[in-house]
Amino acid sequence: MDRSNQTSPVVEFILLGLSAHPKLEKTLFVLILLTYLVILLGNGVLILVTILDARLHTPMYFFLGNLSFLDICYTTSSVPLVLDDFLTPRKTISFSACAVQMFLSFAMGATECVLLGMMAFDRYVAICNPLRYHMVMSKAAYMPMAASSWLAGGANSLVQISLAVQLPFCGDNVINHFTCEILAVLKLACADISSNVISMVVANVIFLGVPVLFISVSYVFIIATILRIPSAEGRKKAFSTCSAHLTVVLVFYGTILFMYGKPKSKDPLGADKQDLADKLTSIFYGMVTPMLNPIIYSLRNKDVKAAVRNLVCQKHLTE
DSSP, X not given: OOGGGOSSOOOEEEEOTTTTOHHHHHHHHHHHHHHHHHHHHHHHHHHHHHHHOGGGOSHHHHHHXXXXXXXXXXXXXXXXXXHHHHHOSSOEEEHHHHHHHHHHHHHHHHHHHHHHHHHHHHHHHHHHSGGGHHHHXXXXXXXXXXXXXXXXXXXXXXHHHHHHHTSOOOSOOEESSSSXXXXXXXXXXXXXXXXXXXXXXXHHIIIIIHHHHHHHHHHHHHHHHHHTXXXXXXXXXXXXXXXXXXXXXXXXXXXXXXXXXXXXXXOGGGHHHHHHHHHHHHHHHHHHHHHHHHHHHHHHOHHHHHHHHHHHHHHHHHO
16 A cells, blocks of 8 residues: 555554453553563573672673663563553554564674674583683673674664564554564555565574574584593583573574464364463563573573672671
């Protein structure tokens, strides 16, 4: 449809959310709020200890601090909107606010994929080439690596959202979601979206497929190197240096596969239940990894545990 034929362009969207389940909204509000607070606290503490503890001023913990900050930004781009929707009878969002929310969510997701790949390379160098580690992973190397992750994610999001907002929206403005999920928004455009879909497929190959391949190849070399270590204690120590990152990678991509790879119900009578399940899954998909990341690194990394203990002890002493 040509723009000249638009009589009433969309200026705001209505977020359907769980309007049909008001009782469930109240329960979810409390659950999501508590989860969000855990995410802020856990990742905030990780950022704090990586800054304050001199022993954690290494490439691995610099990337970890970036990952924690990214998780805070990612959840903050959507969770406050979801919580506000639960409390507001008319769940609306302006066109511009919707575009900003889509940009932030898309940028954070793409950045995390690239950052996890950078962290895999760091672990590869540490285990497979330990004598060259400090030369390869110097400050002049790991800081641009982290910065490039953010820039790549932001640039990709800018391209995708720019293409989306240029579409004409002149009819239905009801988004069957909690937030401005880009695919749900594209379905409302009164124009051909094939170029947008192709662009997103290419972006998914670059920002999902390539990092997964890179991480997989890195861990093939890492595991092969660990298995060649003669002593059991040496193998255990080497594996412990990458076990937290590997766990985070499995959780991150595992939730993506669960979200997008699960079979859809073909029973038309179960369509409403399927729709509700998809919505609930989408909420917790975006919160599982940010909540588990600090827990995983705290439980599986003695340096982080020691830094947290020192931080708590210093706080008690100052009091």
